[in-house]
Amino acid sequence: MTTEPTLPIPISYIAGNYYLxxxxxxxxxxxxxxxxxxxxxxxxxxxxxxxxxxxxxxxMPEEARLLVEKGVACIVDEVKVQNxxxxxxxxxDRKRYLRELESQGLQAMRLQANRKEQQREKxxxxxxxxxxxxxxxxxxxxxxxxxxxxxxxxxxxDDPLTExxxxxxxxxxxxxxxxxxxxTVAPENAMGITPATARPPLPAEPSAEQLLPxxxxxxSYPLFxxxxxxxxxxxxxxxxxxxxxxxxxxxxxxxxxFLVVSxxxxxxxxxxxxxxxxxxxxxxxxxxMIGGAEKENNVDEESVRTFSIEWAxx
Amino acid sequence: xxxxxxxxxxxxxxxxLTNLISSxxxxxxxxxxxxxxxxxxQHQHLWTSLxxxxxxxxxxRALSIGEGLATTPSEDQTVPRYLISGIPPHRVxxxxxxxxxxxxxxxxxEDIELERMFVLPTVKNQPWSLRKMASVFDSLSDEADIQxxxxxxxxxxxxxxxxxxxxxxxxxxYYEYRxxxxxxxxxxxxxxxxxxxxxxxxxxxxVVYYVVQEGAVKPRQN
Numbered sequence: 306m307t308t309e310p311t312l313p314i315p316i317s318y319i320a321g322n323y324y325l326x327x328x329x330x331x332x333x334x335x336x337x338x339x340x341x342x343x344x345x346x347x348x349x350x351x352x353x354x355x356x357x358x359x360x361x362x363x364x365m366p367e368e369a370r371l372l373v374e375k376g377v378a379c380i381v382d383e384v385k386v387q388n389x390x391x392x393x394x395x396x397x398d399r400k401r402y403l404r405e406l407e408s409q410g411l412q413a414m415r416l417q418a419n420r421k422e423q424q425r426e427k428x429x430x431x432x433x434x435x436x437x438x439x440x441x442x443x444x445x446x447x448x449x450x451x452x453x454x455x456x457x458x459x460x461x462x463d464d465p466l467t468e469x470x471x472x473x474x475x476x477x478x479x480x481x482x483x484x485x486x487x488x489t490v491a492p493e494n495a496m497g498i499t500p501a502t503a504r505p506p507l508p509a510e511p512s513a514e515q516l517l518p519x520x521x522x523x524x525s526y527p528l529f530x531x532x533x534x535x536x537x538x539x540x541x542x543x544x545x546x547x548x549x550x551x552x553x554x555x556x557x558x559x560x561x562x563f564l565v566v567s568x569x570x571x572x573x574x575x576x577x578x579x580x581x582x583x584x585x586x587x588x589x590x591x592x593x594m595i596g597g598a599e600k601e602n603n604v605d606e607e608s609v610r611t612f613s614i615e616w617a618x619x
Numbered sequence: 620x621x622x623x624x625x626x627x628x629x630x631x632x633x634x635x636l637t638n639l640i641s642s643x644x645x646x647x648x649x650x651x652x653x654x655x656x657x658x659x660x661q662h663q664h665l666w667t668s669l670x671x672x673x674x675x676x677x678x679x680r681a682l683s684i685g686e687g688l689a690t691t692p693s694e695d696q697t698v699p700r701y702l703i704s705g706i707p708p709h710r711v712x713x714x715x716x717x718x719x720x721x722x723x724x725x726x727x728x729e730d731i732e733l734e735r736m737f738v739l740p741t742v743k744n745q746p747w748s749l750r751k752m753a754s755v756f757d758s759l760s761d762e763a764d765i766q767x768x769x770x771x772x773x774x775x776x777x778x779x780x781x782x783x784x785x786x787x788x789x790x791x792x793y794y795e796y797r798x799x800x801x802x803x804x805x806x807x808x809x810x811x812x813x814x815x816x817x818x819x820x821x822x823x824x825x826v827v828y829y830v831v832q833e834g835a836v837k838p839r840q841n
Binding site (some may be wrong): 453488532535536550553562563568569570571572573574576577579580583586587590591592594595596597599610611612613615616617618619 | 664747814831
């Protein structure tokens with residue numbers, strides 16, 4: 306199942322950061338354009354649970370810029386979109402939207418009721434089978450002491466029954482009637498729906514005045530674009546004390562190959578940094594890569610040169 | 620006990636290294652560090668047929684060490700001036716794919732002829748930049764040129780040292796493939812060793828060596 310979002314994908318610019326809120330866009334960009342970003346959404350109640358994070362996806366400015374340059378995405382001023390979109394919403398639209406939410410809630414309620422019904426039937430069937438089996442075994446082994454056996458069998462049988470009917474009491478007359486009631490749920494019983502996105506009510510496509518220019522990127526952008534063009538997946542390198550981590554394929558499948566640090570062509574480097582980076586990289590089975598855009602006099606186009614460094618072991 | 624005779628405190632003799640440096644070079648710090656690193660390669664790491672090359676010479680001809688480095692002191696003392704080359708006692712670097720190729724054919728690293736490697740001598744705290752690094756790599760000759768030169772020099776020089784026909788064949792196959800791999804940069808492009816010596820205040824003269832390669836070359840599985 307491949308869901309392709311409509312291009313260009315709107316990247317939300319909020320308070321100086323770039324976010325994606327659509328899971329379709331996130332998977333599409335990862336699959337087709339090798340842009341992974343960083344998932345930053347936690348559970349509001351348990352923000353310290355930060356091992357598995359969810360939407361939204363935060364993009365580095367470099368990633369956002371690259372996508373805009375490719376024509377895959379556009380930068381949208383999200384605050385403006387929300388403000389203008391809500392103001393432009395007509396009373397009629399608002400009502401229609403609320404009605405839609407309500408019908409979604411009803412649908413959810415119906416599904417849940419159906420599931421409960423199915424579970425109930427299943428347990429009832431099981432109980433009946435058990436009863437039949439117990440009766441059979443009673444018949445077959447009539448003789449020694451018939452008294453204790455049914456007592457033991459009855460005990461556990463009662464518990465699931467009461468438990469089962471406890472929470473579905475209003476509709477527990479007979480199986481046929483309860484099925485009928487489950488398909489028709491009263492509107493006041495509808496589930497409350499919390500919409501995950503602000504579009505449908507807002508227009509799906511931003512207007513021209515809500516678009517922003519290209520993202521501002523650090524001077525390491527040429528190196529980023531160069532490595533990305535070579536097929537590397539890049540992620541922020543803070544965890545390894547570098548600028549980017551370069552993976553030869555999807556980070557879920559590969560270990561990264563390089564700790565990447567960018568430098569200007571004439572920027573003064575401390576040799577000690579190169580040694581330290583090389584040593585760190587070798588220590589974590591990666592290479593240390595330093596690179597930057599070559600600035601030759603009178604040549605306008607920039608070519609990027611990179612150097613990979615590893616400990617020589619001597 | 621307290622002897623009235625005062626023993627004259629003799630200044631200790633200069634180390635062999637200091638003698639070597641003062642006898643072979645001018646006061647140019649770059650040439651001094653070059654000699655120091657060469658000395659380290661020769662005596663600590665047992666490299667052989669060591670040579671020094673002047674980076675200003677387009678052909679990188681070897682200078683004889685005795686003739687004195689830096690007859691003309693360089694204008695900018697931070698620009699790298701010399702390269703050392705030599706043959707290590709064992710292979711210093713094997714690209715992971717090359718290693719796989721060798722394994723598949725049952726060859727071992729010791730079976731392969733040792734090769735001359737270039738070493739870039741640097742000093743701790745020497746200012747450095749990408750431009751300088753790139754200029755050093757640019758002065759190394761391209762693999763295509765080297766192979767063209769080799770082809771004109773000798774055609775079909777067979778080395779049969781009686782190590783078994785099969786192995787010799789595989790070695791020939793390997794050398795052929797390596798030639799191709801060098802042009803395609805499949806096993807990495809130009810490479811050299813970056814040697815950094817700790818000199819100056821409190822420096823203990825330790826030399827560290829790092830393999831630097833041009834381009835993105837995947838790391839070894841250490």
